[in-house]
Amino acid sequence: xxxxxxxxxxxxxxxxxxxxxxxxxxxxxxxxxxxxxxxxxxxxxxxxxxxxxxxxxxxxxxxxxxxxxxxxxxxxxxxxxxxxxxxxxxxxxxxxxxxxxxxxxxxxxxxxxxxxxxxxxxxxxxxxxxxxxxxxxxxxxxxxxxxxxxxxxxxxxxxxxxxxxxxxxxxxxxxxxxxxxxxxxxxxxxxxxxxxxxxxxxxxxxxxxxxxxxxxxxxxxxxxxxxxxxxxxxxxxxxxxxxxxxxxxxxxxxxxxxxxxxxxxxxxxxxxxxxxxxxxxxxxxxxxxxxxxxxxxxxxx
Ligand code: CP
Numbered sequence: 126x127x128x129x130x131x132x133x134x135x136x137x138x139x140x141x142x143x144x145x146x147x148x149x150x151x152x153x154x155x156x157x158x159x160x161x162x163x164x165x166x167x168x169x170x171x172x173x174x175x176x177x178x179x180x181x182x183x184x185x186x187x188x189x190x191x192x193x194x195x196x197x198x199x200x201x202x203x204x205x206x207x208x209x210x211x212x213x214x215x216x217x218x219x220x221x222x223x224x225x226x227x228x229x230x231x232x233x234x235x236x237x238x239x240x241x242x243x244x245x246x247x248x249x250x251x252x253x254x255x256x257x258x259x260x261x262x263x264x265x266x267x268x269x270x271x272x273x274x275x276x277x278x279x280x281x282x283x284x285x286x287x288x289x290x291x292x293x294x295x296x297x298x299x300x301x302x303x304x305x306x307x308x309x310x311x312x313x314x315x316x317x318x319x320x321x322x323x324x325x326x327x328x329x330x331x332x333x334x335x336x337x338x339x340x341x342x343x344x345x346x347x348x349x350x351x352x353x354x355x356x357x358x359x360x361x362x363x364x365x366x367x368x369x370x371x372x373x374x375x376x377x378x379x380x381x382x383x384x385x386x387x388x389x390x391x392x393x394x395x396x397x398x399x400x401x402x403x404x405x406x407x408x409x410x411x412x413x414x415x416x417x418x419x420x421x422x423x424x425x426x
Contacts, residue, residue: 136163158403232280262289270331286311
């Protein structure tokens, strides 16, 4: 990957990364994005801070604000936590994944990956044209696996159909309720992986979230037999499909190494697009905060 071009756009601005759950891709790319724009960053993680002693999300947020944080990037196990933090601090909060609810920056980097890859195959008119509601018209995207617990699936299902794509959720009943298509227009449910693949331009494989499976009876051997993306399935049902995975992958469970590292895979592209997307979001969040603060000062003077 080429080194990031440094900019001073956010010089002297302070960004806090507040992570209550583990992360490799999101945390690192947010931090690199902030640093490449010249911002100062500080990481607070649940296991090495006063959160471990019982400090609330609200008190943690207010403390970070008092220390000069102007924007907080939050990953939290509870759905809706970013809204609570925004209300209690008044700061721009960037959602780095909240419970089983949403992972919006992942959906944006997935979109960027799809646009770049499909446009390279001439499936789309122009990836760098302004986005419009038809830019993904006719593109079918299968999202396979643990839909029930996946904030990535939810964010993508809310975003991609707005640009014309059809989203096909695929998985067993335990991980994909019948009513999942009700999430919005342009989303359907397909139980058989082979059928979903045969109709897809893109397939996004999801990790089985063992940490959220409590109480669910899932036969992993049976799941692997029915839903694993392996070279035989790919060759037979979707030899040209673009393979994506938000990570972390469990190789040998939802996807094999041959597929993850093979020519159809855009998985490392996804990781790389993450930094650019997060640079854009940080610039937007901090620059609009600066503009609002100046307007308030003008009003007061
Ligand atoms: N895709 C994603 O959110 O990965 P991390 O958990 O490593 O951030």
